[in-house]
Amino acid sequence: MAHTTRSLAVGLLALAVAGCSASAQESVDPAAQTEGTTYPLTVDNCGEEVVFESAPERVVLLESAPVTILDGLGVLDRAVARAGTFSDEYYSADLNRRIDQVEMLSDEIDTAGHLMINAEVVLAQQPDLTLGLPEGLTREGLHDGGSNTLVQPVYCPSDVGDTSFASLYEQIGTYGEVFDRRDEAEDLVADLRARVAAAEEATAADTPERDAAVLYPSVGGGPLYAYGRGSMAQPQLGAAGFTNVFDDTAERVFEVSVEELIARDPDVLVLLYQGDESGVLEAVEGLPGSDALQAIENDDVLVQLFNFTEPPTPLSVDGLERIVERFGTGS
Structure with a gap:
């Protein structure tokens, strides 16, 4: 819950x-x-x-x-x-x-x-x-x-x-x-302000700096989507102590190739889905060359429901706390 x-x-x-x-x-x-x-x-x-x-x-x-x-x-x-x-x-x-x-x-x-x-x-x-x-x-x-x-x-x-x-x-x-x-x-x-501040405090001393990507995989084939500065993923990752590897993109969400994802090679992946979680992680692991991603290799992946990130609601703060709980304290 x-x-x-x-x-x-x-x-x-x-x-x-x-x-x-x-x-x-x-x-x-x-x-x-x-x-x-x-x-x-x-x-x-x-x-x-x-x-x-x-x-x-x-x-x-x-x-x-x-x-x-x-x-x-x-x-x-x-x-x-x-x-x-x-x-x-x-x-x-x-x-x-x-x-x-x-x-x-x-x-x-x-x-x-x-x-x-x-x-x-x-x-x-x-x-x-x-x-x-x-x-x-x-x-x-x-x-x-x-x-x-x-x-x-x-x-x-x-x-x-x-x-x-x-x-x-x-x-x-x-x-x-x-x-x-x-x-x-x-x-x-x-x-909500208090909870966000608490999450930021919890990760303030995290070292070294790490980066992350928030993705929406298409289960069963189809495009891979990533989230840029126009999305709630941007401040959420920042408050959790991460840099969004796609923070150079102003768009909220956009298609991204596996080659581009591998080139940016985030330390952590947050995978969003709606409905059934089945096949979400496998959709990324099955992409050609995805085994080169350090997040996949190190099992630094969090699969969570879409509204825990997007759009901005109190659930985004729940999602922030989930990310900190999973990846915080520099682990």
Whole structure:
């Protein structure tokens, strides 16, 4: 379970900096954080103005990533339906129980990890907010059906920029504004800041410097994907004491050849997957020449579920703690 890694943060919490900033994104005014949200509220999301006349009451989750933010804000009970993969490993027993009570619309995922669903199925739930925008759905189509849409900023098609833990804190701030849960957002950010600081403290003395790569292998054949500066892998590896071997690439995710991976030869590999873990490690070990990778030779590989890294959510901090637990203290 995701909570098993939190012992690291608990032990080092006194060393952490618990300062908090819950500023919302771009067009949301972060001033007067102790006041409630004033509606109508306009949020800039991927360059689109999304106007909320009131706090959302009927939410459809088209990805699992927002779950831990909504839960931290105390508004998960507003989720009326969900679609995608919601692995038990992400959540506590209590949270899994509550997620299971939310109607599942579709768990069909293609080989690239994309949700397969149509707009009619989503709009039949009469949502006023849809979180996530799978391929085949449009913001305009959902809006015409009565639903606003918010997309994780790292998934925006352009102008994403480098991702950091500030991206996570801003995302929580935006949700806090949208749902009129500013105080809860501040508390959640403060807790996450402390845990990140604890992880950084735990690896600060690690020597020598090491590098790593975060990959998404295609099981059963297909492209190998790597994560650059636009992904949450970048700050996550940095906080865990590693240099991302692909930090010269501004893109969030991109195809990479095995030759390029071997040339960069990271000390550590973090392999992401959705759904079934079977075959993930074998997909990399089966690449031609992969036995030349020192991470493979030394068994310095961590296979973990996608949302433990991407996109920026509290699960990214769980993932950071998992990486530190697996590879920390210079071992």
